[in-house]
Amino acid sequence: MAEILDGIRIRDEIQAELKPRVERLARAARAPGLAVILVGNNPASEIYVRNKVKACETLGIRSEKLTPPDTIATDELIAIIESLNAREDVDGILVQLPLPAHVDTRRVLEAVDPDKDVDGFHPLNLGRLVSGRPGLRPCTPAGILELLKRYRIPIAGRDAVVVGRSDIVGKPVALLLMHEHATVTICHSRTSNLAEVCRRADLLVAAIGRAAMLTADYIRQGAVVIDVGINRISDRGQAEAIFGHDPEKMAEFDRKGSLLVGDVHPRDVARCASAYTPVPGGVGPLTIAMLMANTVQAAERRLGVCSASG
Numbered sequence: 001m002a003e004i005l006d007g008i009r010i011r012d013e014i015q016a017e018l019k020p021r022v023e024r025l026a027r028a029a030r031a032p033g034l035a036v037i038l039v040g041n042n043p044a045s046e047i048y049v050r051n052k053v054k055a056c057e058t059l060g061i062r063s064e065k066l067t068p069p070d071t072i073a074t075d076e077l078i079a080i081i082e083s084l085n086a087r088e089d090v091d092g093i094l095v096q097l098p099l100p101a102h103v104d105t106r107r108v109l110e111a112v113d114p115d116k117d118v119d120g121f122h123p124l125n126l127g128r129l130v131s132g133r134p135g136l137r138p139c140t141p142a143g144i145l146e147l148l149k150r151y152r153i154p155i156a157g158r159d160a161v162v163v164g165r166s167d168i169v170g171k172p173v174a175l176l177l178m179h180e181h182a183t184v185t186i187c188h189s190r191t192s193n194l195a196e197v198c199r200r201a202d203l204l205v206a207a208i209g210r211a212a213m214l215t216a217d218y219i220r221q222g223a224v225v226i227d228v229g230i231n232r233i234s235d236r237g238q239a240e241a242i243f244g245h246d247p248e249k250m251a252e253f254d255r256k257g258s259l260l261v262g263d264v265h266p267r268d269v270a271r272c273a274s275a276y277t278p279v280p281g282g283v284g285p286l287t288i289a290m291l292m293a294n295t296v297q298a299a300e301r302r303l304g305v306c307s308a309s310g
């Protein structure tokens with residue numbers, strides 16, 4: 001039986017370890033502060049931001065939400081970021097993506113003070129990641145590494161295949177795995193013989209955004225599979241094709257009218273892998289946990305409070 005890598009359990013572990021660090025900061029100076037900028041009314045972004053604010057509350061991190069309208073100009077958004085950069089009580093700044101099409105996302109992300117860049121998207125932090133120097137790491141890739149380490153899954157010397165080359169997930173997770181001494185192959189939409197390449201993987205990471213695309217054909221027997229994809233399906237035929245083997249899931253579909261599915265086929269991964277992250281409940285919860293970890297780390301650095309508990 002394949003082992004299920006439980007992201008909720010690891011999230012709880014990470015948050016339990018952060019709590020005394022937050023308390024120590026509050027005693028020594030003040031609670032860490034996170035500013036979240038949510039532009040416009042994208043419903044998915046609103047849910048993500050609500051969950052981030054909730055996680056802050058749980059840990060005692062002070063959060064504030066800024067909600068400029070989606071007509072905001074790039075320069076106006078940059079002015080908001082600059083005022084947050086200058087504020088002593090703000091340790092982390094997060095700009096919820098995606099931004100409206102007329103906003104220059106690159107310029108906006110580059111405006112964030114690299115020391116407050118808790119999403120790890122600033123080019124300086126990406127450069128630190130490439131060269132293996134300390135810095136704030138992108139949250140989802142950092143969460144994946146945390147999960148692998150806490151489950152004691154060996155990485156050094158293993159063949160890792162990452163499907164997806166985005167700046168947010170694919171590229172940074174590939175770099176982190178390489179720094180842990182895996183031999184890494186990065187695949188994308190132009191990769192030839194994708195299934196064949198994936199079958200070489202001891203460790204397969206899927207960050208594609210296509211529901212259940214990686215079937216048994218792509219998974220080596222006994223591989224460890226990390227499924228980053230979060231895809232909502234609301235077509236019954238598609239749900240049946242993916243979850244027809246699972247009456248509980250189909251009942252859930254009939255109740256809710258939709259289901260979440262990863263980029264890896266849920267039936268096939270359970271059959272082929274030695275261990276895998278489920279969707280939901282795998283990688284998703286770790287992203288917010290690592291955002292909290294980055295905020296605490298940024299606050300400790302800025303306030304000169306070391307991370308040792310006590």
Ligand code: NDP
Nearest residue numbers: 140164165166169188189207208209228229230283284287
């Ligand atoms: P992007 O759309 O930015 O990148 C997708 C990547 O997949 C691209 O590199 C693309 O290749 C590649 N790709 C697309 N189609 C294929 C194909 N048929 N064969 C091979 N490669 C393909 O997505 P993200 O990296 O932002 O996100 C990926 C998934 O992870 C999404 O489902 C997203 O919702 C989820 N996600 C989950 C998070 C979490 O917290 N769990 C956080 C962030 C994302 P190319 O570059 O050639 O176009």
